[in-house]
Amino acid sequence: MAGLALTTAAAAQTPEKVRIGYQRSSTLITVLKTNGTLEKALAPLGVEVSWHEFTSGLPLLEAVNIGSIDFSADVADTVPIFAQAAGARLVYVADEAPSPSAQAILVPAGSPIATLEQLKGKKIGVTKGAGSHYLLLAALAKAGLAIRDVTPAYLTPADARAAFVSGNLDAWVAWDPFLASTQSQSGARVLADGTGLASYKRYYLATEDFSKRGDKVLQVLFERLKATGDWVKANPGPAAETLAGLWGIDAATVEKANARRSYKVGAVTPAGLAEQQKIADTFFAEGVLPKKVDASDAANWKPATP
Structure with missing residues (x-):
């Protein structure tokens, strides 16, 4: 059932509440939560918002899968793949355009490592199953190496x-804002970022049930996310100041991190999910995924205006 589209034809009565899950690093949702514009935009529909914070992406999507929240703030591209492998019935609502330089392989400032090939035999920190894990595998493959090396x-x-x-x-595969913060505080050097290796897209998802009942709510969310992404890019200073206090990071570092993220929110398309299949196949081949995943089986909600 490739690229299943869920449209207003399937929508039922507008729900009275939308439960939104997010992580501390969920930039656009954090801005919306802080400035209150989402509540204002949903008020004419009579819809309330409740906010639920999670420590990482996988528990967040598990909460979506079991229906304890309705909508997930952005998660890295790898996270929905694991959710699919676990049999989750999730719906892609929106994505953020690629931000390949927002994750990178860092080495200490004084490290002699200058090429990917020189990672052979080195101890590398990485978060299993994260986008950084896929970047590491792609970078090693480019250098003719494997994870066993x-x-x-x-x-x-x-x-x-x-x-x-x-x-x-010897090296660490990190993503922003951890990446920018560590660079600023330790002088760590980027050995390679995701350019040409891993696009690093981020996705917003909803439950299958809410995508049918809450079409009008999702349309408002989609529009507010797009507008907020545009605002963050057009106002880097004020955006960084807003986030700095919430993240406990100085504004200059936040601005550096935000500069590497696209924050360009758009509709998810089957063609746009092409790298999802590559990620799934790579993780399955490495034994990270328990079974093969067909990324095109995921359902896509379609906004009224892209």
């Missing part, structure tokens, strides 16, 4: 950062 240390971002700055890792 390095020593991966599967760590959370916080643990990986601590190990990296203390000299216990």
